[in-house]
Amino acid sequence: EILAAIRSALADGPLDGRHVLVTSGPTHEPIDPVRYIANQSSGAQGTAIAAALRDLGARVTFVTGPAQVPPPQGVTVVRVETAREMLLAVEAALPAEAAVFAAAVADWRVANAAGQKMKKDGSGRPPALEFTENPDILATVSRMGAGRPRLVVGFAAETHDVERHATEKRIRKGCDWIVANDVSPETGIMGGSENAVTIIDADGAEHWVRMSKTDVARRLAARIADRLKRE
């Protein structure tokens, strides 16, 4: 890993010196000092993508929530907890030529998060939690005017109707590509070492066979390099 980082820093790669942003991992949204809401995400796929982009010569900023896997070597790591922190970190990291939003960001946070540990009140009823929608990082960056990355890639973790949901998501968010995968528990993809993805772009859907997350990352990084070269 360290050798790969050194090698890529010295070699000429197709993304040499280009700045690419990658988000990864879950976000944690606090309920009180000891409880939080989280998304299932090991951070494995986002980490592999950042490493693959680095290996092609990119200068990678890696914005990561509290993930299980350690971040790659040879990238600039920015650690965050919540969706709002992640948006701030992303905005601070721009401009970039491409942005890959692989993080599993919580759609909602608790509006009335408590500064002290919430107690059972003996009623058997939980404290009333009020939710509010988190900022939509993918849509925010996709809709930027000046300063929008030339290529914005979103992820869709779906459990049913994967291609339809992902195609709709690409239009709704305004991003260029969606990397869609089926995270139904029976696939073993979530927390596993393999992934089976569909790439949705303006031309349609491209189904990739099931392969290791490392191979998905390499293939995606090569596709990104190819796209950035073309313009």
Add this chain to the structure above:
Amino acid sequence: EILAAIRSALADGPLDGRHVLVTSGPTHEPIDPVRYIANQSSGAQGTAIAAALRDLGARVTFVTGPAQVPPPQGVTVVRVETAREMLLAVEAALPAEAAVFAAAVADWRVANAAGQKMKKDGSGRPPALEFTENPDILATVSRMGAGRPRLVVGFAAETHDVERHATEKRIRKGCDWIVANDVSPETGIMGGSENAVTIIDADGAEHWVRMSKTDVARRLAARIADRLKRE
């Protein structure tokens, strides 16, 4: 660690051959296939306690939620996700001479957890989550008639009025001891390597100075061995 496990299996310890149950880690309560509610808990203190009891010769059953630190060697590990699974695993592991409930169990779970990933409906409002109280593992075991462990030890993670809350908790739950600690973020205890605990029993409160979680575990294991010897 492996050597310690072998050594304790061969040596004569004060808890030789006695069965002790330890719970550890957080629980994860699903909202849908990709979202869950969790408690902050690395599992470090519970893991250290299980290792310390093993080192005194105990036969340890270690029931653990999804923790960050790996379980100790030389104990029987039972992995669970939710509070309800943890209660079932605890009941299956009994009888035991002592039970130490170090896990940070979620008080509530989502009653209407979804089998498919919940979608934003465009209203800006989150899906309505209904909560229901989880089983109280500590109280359930403390109030067992026949088959109750001779010593039941609970934990209290508090952010304010630590001693008062823990003293009330001991009475309310019916356990013998409470190990209370202050998990306010400014203490750095949660996720850290040190702990500062107060042991609450029928005689009052015993304050221990701040020390490593390993030392807290050793001292607690010795106190447990001493107590089991006395009857």
